[in-house]
Amino acid sequence: METHLADFIKGTRAGQEAEAILRACVHCGFCTATCPTYQVLGDELDGPRGRIYLIKSVLEGEEPTAKTQLHLDRCLNCRSCETTCPSGVHYSRLLDIGREVVDAKVPRKGRDRLLRGVLRNALPRAGLFGAALRLGRLVRPLLPRVLQAKVPERTGAGTRPSNTHERKMIELAGCVQPSMYPNINAAAARVLDRLGITLLDAPGVGCCGAVRFHLNDVEAAREDARRLIDAWLPLLEAGAEAIVMTASGCGVHVRDYGHLLQDDPAYASKAARVAAAVRDLSEVIAKEQEPLTALLEGTRKDRQGVATAFHSPCTLQHGQQIRGVVEGLLRAAGFTPRPVSNGHMCCGAAGSYSILEPELAEQLRDLKVESLTAGSPIVIVSANAGCIAHLQAGTPVPVQHWIELIDQSLSV
Numbered sequence: 001m002e003t004h005l006a007d008f009i010k011g012t013r014a015g016q017e018a019e020a021i022l023r024a025c026v027h028c029g030f031c032t033a034t035c036p037t038y039q040v041l042g043d044e045l046d047g048p049r050g051r052i053y054l055i056k057s058v059l060e061g062e063e064p065t066a067k068t069q070l071h072l073d074r075c076l077n078c079r080s081c082e083t084t085c086p087s088g089v090h091y092s093r094l095l096d097i098g099r100e101v102v103d104a105k106v107p108r109k110g111r112d113r114l115l116r117g118v119l120r121n122a123l124p125r126a127g128l129f130g131a132a133l134r135l136g137r138l139v140r141p142l143l144p145r146v147l148q149a150k151v152p153e154r155t156g157a158g159t160r161p162s163n164t165h166e167r168k169m170i171e172l173a174g175c176v177q178p179s180m181y182p183n184i185n186a187a188a189a190r191v192l193d194r195l196g197i198t199l200l201d202a203p204g205v206g207c208c209g210a211v212r213f214h215l216n217d218v219e220a221a222r223e224d225a226r227r228l229i230d231a232w233l234p235l236l237e238a239g240a241e242a243i244v245m246t247a248s249g250c251g252v253h254v255r256d257y258g259h260l261l262q263d264d265p266a267y268a269s270k271a272a273r274v275a276a277a278v279r280d281l282s283e284v285i286a287k288e289q290e291p292l293t294a295l296l297e298g299t300r301k302d303r304q305g306v307a308t309a310f311h312s313p314c315t316l317q318h319g320q321q322i323r324g325v326v327e328g329l330l331r332a333a334g335f336t337p338r339p340v341s342n343g344h345m346c347c348g349a350a351g352s353y354s355i356l357e358p359e360l361a362e363q364l365r366d367l368k369v370e371s372l373t374a375g376s377p378i379v380i381v382s383a384n385a386g387c388i389a390h391l392q393a394g395t396p397v398p399v400q401h402w403i404e405l406i407d408q409s410l411s412v
């Protein structure tokens, strides 16, 4: 697509990136068919091709309006369009650039501004978020409906293994996950322990920065990234094999640290080193499939035919292009993952999207729950705490992280 960028962005790093992305787009519209917001709203400007057109106009000098901002806000950044695009258009990067420019020109007001400020400051602080969650559980009936659904019941974490193995990997505990679902990281540590791997926690690292990045506080997100890099690099240098992500939303963001800090001379190469060490938990476990199968062998028949449904988060299947791995692990463990129609579609959780755009998020969740429950699973599993909480609010079928099923199977 031919572009003529305006002076304010022409020649800048962001401008060059945007220009290359825009040139790759041939405006074919294939991506529109797999865009969740286009499917729900039916407006070209709520699909990828329309949003690309809007961003192009703004970068060419057209003044954005609140309507431009609304169409970009409604984008889930699910990246389904990137998976579909035959020309390899890096839409999500263009969206980041477009949102930054539009937000600078169209200041947010009132409730929207306040809500974004609260989310930026509360979600990444694990201690503050944990206290808010405890309070939320106490006053759940008084909360607005959209927040009630975000407050899961309290669950235990079980015991963390105390063995020390020669093989070590690093975990990212995360910011909201330890308070919402403490069993996920503990289950990952127990399964890896059975496979002869110690999961190290770098204390106090906190949020990976994804929350602030997607709320357009890019400088704060860079600070988050630097803090994690400083905590992790010594562990990598001491021989840790990988940085394991139990939440795919964090994984996709940390894999991008090299890009985020590319202009920081003190951190660019460190960031690239850290990003290269990131592995989704499913990739790690899949590499250990042989010993895992041996461990599970004695109890496999107990689970034969137990119907599950796997919701693959967009950050796993589109963002990290990891597909079929979790389903393979579930099958190897004796479960029967049911086929899920429209598996490429986002569930509507999308980080803080379900709070900022609750109506759309609920519509998408209901469509997703319908697909996931069509095969009457007794449990739904996913790979990201945000998706788990969002889906659980829309179905009585229990929703868990897939590693919890593997952990339970090993404990039988």
Ligand code: SF4
Residues within 6 Å of the ligand: 024, 025, 026, 027, 028, 029, 030, 031, 032, 048, 049, 081, 084, 085, 086, 087, 088, 089, 091
């Ligand atoms: S992003 Fe890709 S699929 Fe969508 S219109 Fe452009 S070239 Fe076509």
Ligand code: SF4
Residues within 6 Å of the ligand: 034, 035, 036, 037, 038, 046, 047, 048, 051, 074, 075, 076, 077, 078, 079, 080, 081, 082, 091
């Ligand atoms: S990222 Fe998702 S919601 Fe946004 S345009 Fe692409 S497919 Fe549509």
